[in-house]
Amino acid sequence: MTAGAGPETRGKATNGRWQRVAAGAAILFGVVTVLAGGRVLFGGAEARAAAGDIVPFVLWFNFLAGFAYAAAGVGLWRGRRWAVRLSWVILAATLAVFAGFAGHILMGGAFEPRTLGAMTVRTLVWAGIVWTFRPTRGGNVRGRRALPFRAP
Numbered sequence: 001m002t003a004g005a006g007p008e009t010r011g012k013a014t015n016g017r018w019q020r021v022a023a024g025a026a027i028l029f030g031v032v033t034v035l036a037g038g039r040v041l042f043g044g045a046e047a048r049a050a051a052g053d054i055v056p057f058v059l060w061f062n063f064l065a066g067f068a069y070a071a072a073g074v075g076l077w078r079g080r081r082w083a084v085r086l087s088w089v090i091l092a093a094t095l096a097v098f099a100g101f102a103g104h105i106l107m108g109g110a111f112e113p114r115t116l117g118a119m120t121v122r123t124l125v126w127a128g129i130v131w132t133f134r135p136t137r138g139g140n141v142r143g144r145r146a147l148p149f150r151a152p
Contacts, residue, residue, distance in 0.1 A: 018132055022076065022128065023074075024073065026125075030069030033062055037059060037060075053112050058101050062118075071086065072090060084130075087126065095123060101116075
């Protein structure tokens, strides 16, 4: 550590690292989601059979959301404000689809238990990403929140 680097400097470096990890995770999560969803949607009867009791609206949402995950991750990596907003939208949409999925289950609809786990993980991942990029003290620039790190 350099001389004169106080606790606030160390905190910013640590936050920046976690933000890079979160952005990278969002990109990876998006790519994996698109590939997995695409395999079931476009892989034919064998792929659908292997997936079990899919819930079509959840599958389509997750597949399409994967593109948004990757876009948000790239934007977060590059320090773009719109990516934080997109992350909030992703979290809200995931919660809405999760609620619809819960309603489907409560109405007796067929489903794969692993979908329940996957939706829980998606919700927790995006809640964590939103939390990681939450506004910090002193981040207000001319009435707008700046990202808590500098874009490269």
